[in-house]
Amino acid sequence: MRLDTISLKGWLALALVPLAIFAVFYVVPVFQLFWLSLSRFDPSVGIIPAVDPGYFIEFLTDGYYLGILGRTVFVSLAATLATAILAYPLAIYLLTSKGWRQTSLLVALVLPLVTSSIVVSYGWLILLGQKGLVNNLAMGLGITSEPLQLMYTDTGIVIGLTHVLLVFMSLSIAASMQGIDANLAKAARSLGATPWTTFRKITFPLTLPGLRTGCLLVFSLSMSAYATPVLIGGSRRKVLSYLIYQQSSSLLNWPFAAAMAVVLLVSTLGIVGLVRLYERVRKNAARHGAVAVEAGR
Amino acid sequence: MDRSLEPRDRALDANSQQRAAAATAAARSIAGGARSAEPHIEIVNMSYIEIQDLEVRYGNFQALSGVSFNVAERERICLLGPSGCGKTTTLQVMAGFVAPSGGEVRLAGRSLTGLAPEKRNIGIMFQNYALFPHMTVFDNVAFGLRMRGVAPSEIKRQAMAALERVRLAHAAQKMPGMMSGGEQQRIAFARAVVIKPSLLLLDEPFSNLDARLRQEMRGELLELLAGLPIATVMVTHDQEEAMAIADRIVVMRAGRIQQIGTPGEIYSSPMSLFAARFIGDSNTFAGKVTKADGNGVEVEIAGLGHIRGRNHGLSAGDKAEILVRPQHVTLAKPGFAEGQRNVVPATVERVLFLGHRTEIHVRLGDGTMFIVWAQEHGGPDVQQGAAVTLAWNVTDTFAFPGAG
Numbered sequence: 001m002r003l004d005t006i007s008l009k010g011w012l013a014l015a016l017v018p019l020a021i022f023a024v025f026y027v028v029p030v031f032q033l034f035w036l037s038l039s040r041f042d043p044s045v046g047i048i049p050a051v052d053p054g055y056f057i058e059f060l061t062d063g064y065y066l067g068i069l070g071r072t073v074f075v076s077l078a079a080t081l082a083t084a085i086l087a088y089p090l091a092i093y094l095l096t097s098k099g100w101r102q103t104s105l106l107v108a109l110v111l112p113l114v115t116s117s118i119v120v121s122y123g124w125l126i127l128l129g130q131k132g133l134v135n136n137l138a139m140g141l142g143i144t145s146e147p148l149q150l151m152y153t154d155t156g157i158v159i160g161l162t163h164v165l166l167v168f169m170s171l172s173i174a175a176s177m178q179g180i181d182a183n184l185a186k187a188a189r190s191l192g193a194t195p196w197t198t199f200r201k202i203t204f205p206l207t208l209p210g211l212r213t214g215c216l217l218v219f220s221l222s223m224s225a226y227a228t229p230v231l232i233g234g235s236r237r238k239v240l241s242y243l244i245y246q247q248s249s250s251l252l253n254w255p256f257a258a259a260m261a262v263v264l265l266v267s268t269l270g271i272v273g274l275v276r277l278y279e280r281v282r283k284n285a286a287r288h289g290a291v292a293v294e295a296g297r
Numbered sequence: 298m299d300r301s302l303e304p305r306d307r308a309l310d311a312n313s314q315q316r317a318a319a320a321t322a323a324a325r326s327i328a329g330g331a332r333s334a335e336p337h338i339e340i341v342n343m344s345y346i347e348i349q350d351l352e353v354r355y356g357n358f359q360a361l362s363g364v365s366f367n368v369a370e371r372e373r374i375c376l377l378g379p380s381g382c383g384k385t386t387t388l389q390v391m392a393g394f395v396a397p398s399g400g401e402v403r404l405a406g407r408s409l410t411g412l413a414p415e416k417r418n419i420g421i422m423f424q425n426y427a428l429f430p431h432m433t434v435f436d437n438v439a440f441g442l443r444m445r446g447v448a449p450s451e452i453k454r455q456a457m458a459a460l461e462r463v464r465l466a467h468a469a470q471k472m473p474g475m476m477s478g479g480e481q482q483r484i485a486f487a488r489a490v491v492i493k494p495s496l497l498l499l500d501e502p503f504s505n506l507d508a509r510l511r512q513e514m515r516g517e518l519l520e521l522l523a524g525l526p527i528a529t530v531m532v533t534h535d536q537e538e539a540m541a542i543a544d545r546i547v548v549m550r551a552g553r554i555q556q557i558g559t560p561g562e563i564y565s566s567p568m569s570l571f572a573a574r575f576i577g578d579s580n581t582f583a584g585k586v587t588k589a590d591g592n593g594v595e596v597e598i599a600g601l602g603h604i605r606g607r608n609h610g611l612s613a614g615d616k617a618e619i620l621v622r623p624q625h626v627t628l629a630k631p632g633f634a635e636g637q638r639n640v641v642p643a644t645v646e647r648v649l650f651l652g653h654r655t656e657i658h659v660r661l662g663d664g665t666m667f668i669v670w671a672q673e674h675g676g677p678d679v680q681q682g683a684a685v686t687l688a689w690n691v692t693d694t695f696a697f698p699g700a701g
Contacts, residue, residue, distance in 0.1 A: 183427035186394055189414040190421045191492060192444030201440075205431050 030265075037258035047254055055259035065243070065260075072240040073267065075154055075229065076222035079161035083169035083218050084211060086162065091174035091207075109167040117164055121231035124160045125151065128232070152236045160228040165221055169214035176210025177203065216272060223268045240264050345370040345405060345528050346391075346496060352399030353386050353552075360386045361397070361552045368496075373522065373529045375543035377536060377575065383552040384532045388498050391530065393417050404495055415444070420494030420527075424501040426485040428473035434460070434484055435469040441492035459491040460484075463521065478506055479514055486521055499531040503538060515541055536576050540564070548572045568609065570618050570697035579620045580667045583699050586615045594696045600663030604639050606694030616699035623670040625693035628657065628679060629686040638688045643667060645683045659687065 037055060040048040059065045094105055112120045127133045128150035135147040150156045180203065188198040226241040233239060240260060248257035346368035353361040361383045368374050376384035389395040391402055393414035402409045409417055420441075428437050439456040447455070460466045463483035465476075473481055482502065489497060502518060503511045519542060522529060533539050539546050540560040548555040548563060548571070556563055556572045567573035574581070584598035594608045596617045604619050611617055634640055643659040646666070657669040657679060667687065679685065 181425065181427060183423045183425060184429060186392070186414070187421065187423060187427040187429070187488075188440070189394075190392055190417075190419055191441035191488070192415045192418075193440075194413075194415055197444065202429060 033258050033261055036255055037262045039255040039258075041253045041255045043252075046252075055256045056263070058256075059259060059263055068238050068240055068243055069263065069267065071154060071237070072223060072264070073271065075157045075161065075239065076219050078154075078158045079165060079222045080169075080215050080219045082158060082162040083166050084215060086166060087169035087173050087214065088204075090166070090170045091177050094170065094174050095177055109170055112164045113167050117225075117227040118231065120164060121160055121228050124156070124163070124228075124232055128156050128159070151232065152234045154233070154237060156232045157229045157237060157239070160232045161222050161225060164225075164228055165218045168217040168221065169211075172214040172217065173207050173210040176207045176213075180206050215275075219272065220268050223264060341372075342370040342405070343367065345372075346530075347403040348387070348391070348400070349403070350400035351387065351390055351397050351402070353383075353390060353395060354398045359552055361390070364400070364549075364552070364554055366547050366554065366557055368528050368530060370528055371526045373531065373542060373544045375539035375546045376530065376532045376549055377534070377539040377543075377546050378549035378555075379534055379575075381551075382549040384534075384549050385500065386552075387549075388500055388530065388532050391496070392419055392421055392498055418492065418494055419496045419498060420489035420492060421498045422482075422485045422489045422500065422502055424504055426473075426481045426505075428481055428484055428488070430472070430474055432473075433470050434465065434473060434476070437473060437484060438488045438491050441488065445492065455491055456487075459487040462524075463487045479510055479517075482506075482514060483517070483521075486518070490525060490527070494527060497525075497527045497529045499529060501533055502531065503533075503535070511538075518542070540576070546576070548575060567620075567695060570620065570695075573620050573695055573697070578623050578668065580623060580626070581618055581620050582661075582663075582665055583616065583618050586611050586613050586617050586696075589613050589615075593691065596696055598663070601641055601661060604641075604694060605691045606639075606696040607692065609695065609697050611696055611698060618697045618699045620695040620697065621689055621693060623656070623668045624672070626667070626669045626687050626689045628669060628671065629688045631684050631686050633686045633688055635688065637692075638690055639694055641687045643685055643687050645679050645681055645685060648679060648681060659685065661687075 036047070038051050038053060040050045040052055040054065042048060059069075090105070090109070094102060097105065125132075129135070130147045130149075130151070132150075134150060135144075138144050138148060139146075150159070184202050184206075185198050188202045189195070193201060224241055225239075226245065229237070229239040230242050230245075233242075235242075241264070244257045244260045244264070247253045247260065344367040348367070349365050351361050351364040352359075364383065364387055366374070376387055378384050386395060390397050391409075393409065393412060404417070429440065432440070435456055438459050439452050442452045442455055457466055457469065460469055463486055465480060465483055465487070468476065468480070473484060476484065482505075499518075503514055506514055515538060522542075531539075531542060543560060545557060545559055546563055547557050550571050556568045558566075560576070563572055563576045567576065570581070573579060582598055582601070584596040584601075584604070586594055587597045587603065588595040589608055589612045591608070593605055594611050594617065596604050596606065596619055598604055598619070606619055629640070631642065641661055643661050645657060646660050647658040649656040649658070653672075655671045657671060659667045659669060661667055669687065
C-alpha cells in the first residue's frame, strides 16, 4: 500500500490515539516531576509545595553528587562505545550467516533482554566475583597472580550494561547494513580497496544512521539502567538511578529524587543534543567545503 | 601488493577504426579463417585473456562446467544466455568474487588464481551501477585513483577528464542519487575506466533502463567503448544487445558453452537448436529423419510432408527439430513448387502491419503456428483466411537433433 493514499488528516486521526496515550502517561507525569522537583521536603512534615530550586543547587554544588553523575555518564558512554565496537562483527555475522547459526545468534542476543535483568546480573556476579569464572580462568592461565577486582567496579558495570544492551546496537546496525547493496562492496574491491578499506569507506559510513539509533538507545538506556549497575556496582559504585531510588524509597524525599531525575533527563538529552549539534555543524562544514571545491575549479 | 597487475600500455591508443579492424581480423582468424591480420596493424595478442576449464559448484549445483574461451586484446566478448546459464558466474570468477573449484583465468599470461579482486585491476560496471550513495559524483570516480595512491592533483585531473568524456563534468559535486538512470550509468562507466583497467566487465548494462533509453544508451556505450582500447567482457540475456556490441558472442546454457562465434556466424550457422533459437527469431517444428548425408537431410513431418535442410549431426531415423527464420520465408500462390525450396501449404490467420515490416501469422496443416516477415513496402497483398504456400530455401533450413 502506498503511504500517500491516506491523506495527512487521516494519518493525524490515526496518530491521535498513540498521541493521547503519550500525553497522559508520559507528558503529564514528567510535568509533575518537574513541579515536584521544585518543592521542599521536611522529614517530619512531608512534601511542602514551593517553587524553590534548592535541591538542584544542592546537587550541582556537591562533589559527591557530581561524582555520581560523572560516573553515570562515564559508564553509559563506555557501554555505548563497547556495544558499538562489538556490534559490527556481530551484525556482519548475523547478516552473512544462515539457518541455525543465525537463529542461535539472535537468541543469544535477545536472551538477556527477555530474562529478568536481576537474573542476568546475578549471572555476572558469579562470573565476575573474586572466585568467579573470569578470575579462575585468568589466574589459571597465569595472566594475573591475584584475583582481579571486577565486582563493585565501573568496569564490571560497563561489562554488565554492554551484555544487556548489545542487542539494541546489533539489531539497529544490522538493520541499516541489510539495506546496503552488496554490489557496493564489490565495486569498491574492484576499484582497489582492501576488505578493511571497503568497510571503512563504504560499509561503515552507510551504517551511520543505524549506529546513531543504536547509540541513542544504548546511551539513554544505560543512563537510566537500575538493576544491572546496582547489582554489579552495589553501594560502593553508585549511579544516579540508585541515588534516586534511595531518596524516594528509603528516605521518602520525593522532591530531591525528582530533582535528580530531572538532572538525569536533562543530562541525557543534553549529551544526545550536543552530539546532534556537532553532526550538523560538521555536515554544514562538509557542504561548504564541497562548494569551495566547486568554486575553486 | 607487488602482484597487482600493471595498467596496460596507454600508447596503444589506436583510433576506433583501427581497433575495430583489428578485432574483426582477430575474430576472423579465431573463427578458423586462414587470413592473417594486415601488416600495418600491430600484432594483437589473441589470447590476452585465457579462460580454461572453469568449474564452479555451489553445493550440488554445478554452476559452470568446462567453460573455456579466449579474449583477444581490445576485443569485445558477450556472454549470452538465459538467466541461470552461468554467464554472471563467469563474470564473478573473472572479477575474483567467486573462486572457481577448477580451471583458471589468465590475464596477459599471468594466472589470476588466488588473486584478490582489488589486485586484479579489472573495471566493472554493475547492473545497478553500484554508485557509492554517500559520495559525490567526483568522489565516486576518484575512488579507484585514491585507492592507488595517485597524487591529489593528478586524481583531480584524471577524474575530471573521465567525467568530461561522459559529458558529466558539470555534475562533479552532485550526489549520484540526484542523477537520472542514464547519467548514473555514465558515471559508473567513468568510474570503471578511470583506473585504466586491464579488462572491463559489463554486467547486464542496459537491463535497468526502459526500452527507449536502452537504445540510446547502447549507442552511447558503443561510442564510449570505441575510444577505449580495452578488452571487454559483457554479460547479457538480450541477443540484440549482444549482436550490437560484441565482436564475438559466447552462447551459454546450463553452465556450459554452446557456441562461440561472431554475431554473423552464430546467426547464419548456429551449431545447436538452442543457439539458433536464442539468436534471432525462429519457427520450429519436429519430425523424423528419413534421409541424411553430408549434403543435407530430409525430415518427415507428420501432416506436412518432407522438408529438406542443412544437416547438423543427424542420421536416418533420428528425431529432428527443423528451424526456419521468419524473414527467410516467402508467401507464394497455392500450388507453387520449386526444386531448391521447401514448400508448405498454410492459411493466413493474422496480418500485423508493424511499419518497418509486416508480420503474418499463418497456420500450417498440422495446426502449428508459423511467423513470416514480409518487408515489402506497404505490406504484401494477403487477406486473413487466404490459402497460401510458404516457400523457403533449403539452405535456410536448419535441422538439429530433436529432444527425447
